[in-house]
Amino acid sequence: MEEQNVKLFTREELQCRNSREDCILVIHNGVYDVTKFLEEHPGGLEVLMELAGRDATEPFEDVSHSSDARALMKKYKIGELVEADRTQSKAAFSPQWSNDQPQEQGNSWSSWAIPLLLGVAATVLYRYLFL
Numbered sequence: 001m002e003e004q005n006v007k008l009f010t011r012e013e014l015q016c017r018n019s020r021e022d023c024i025l026v027i028h029n030g031v032y033d034v035t036k037f038l039e040e041h042p043g044g045l046e047v048l049m050e051l052a053g054r055d056a057t058e059p060f061e062d063v064s065h066s067s068d069a070r071a072l073m074k075k076y077k078i079g080e081l082v083e084a085d086r087t088q089s090k091a092a093f094s095p096q097w098s099n100d101q102p103q104e105q106g107n108s109w110s111s112w113a114i115p116l117l118l119g120v121a122a123t124v125l126y127r128y129l130f131l
């Protein structure tokens with residue numbers, strides 16, 4: 001039920017909200033009014049103003065903000081993007097290295113085959129030299 005009360009915005013209507021008096025950011029399809037936060041942002045006012053009215057998801061993630069910062073964001077959320085303007089960024093949430101894991105499993109034979117071969121080689125060498 002509450003979901004229906006979320007205010008929806010289009011990217012187009014947000015574009016002009018890029019001044020110090022009215023500054024919004026789009027992060028992960030959420031719309032944030034950071035006008036009152038500009039002066040308080042530990043990373044400075046300039047970085048936020050540069051992205052004002054636009055999608056700031058990538059720069060926001062590039063800085064790898066703390067969980068405290070992510071919790072703070074909620075305070076400034078005013079709504080979300082309309083369905084048509086959303087980016088399908090679900091995949092961006094899952095760490096990229098997770099794709100590597102199945103490959104590692106495929107190579108797992110090397111974790112026992114190499115020590116085994118070394119063991120055989122050492123035994124043969126030992127017999128040659130000392131027996």
Ligand code: HEM
Binds near residue numbers: 067072076
């Ligand atoms: C609502 C949105 C945002 C909130 C609530 C927020 C909050 C914070 C907080 C609390 C910090 C202190 C460090 C930490 O706890 O991670 C920080 C640092 C910083 N933020 Fe943001 N931030 C927001 C958006 C952005 C965006 C869009 C950028 C764009 C590049 C940005 C760039 C930075 C930078 C450069 C730092 C400084 C990192 C440092 O000096 O170590 N922030 N932010």
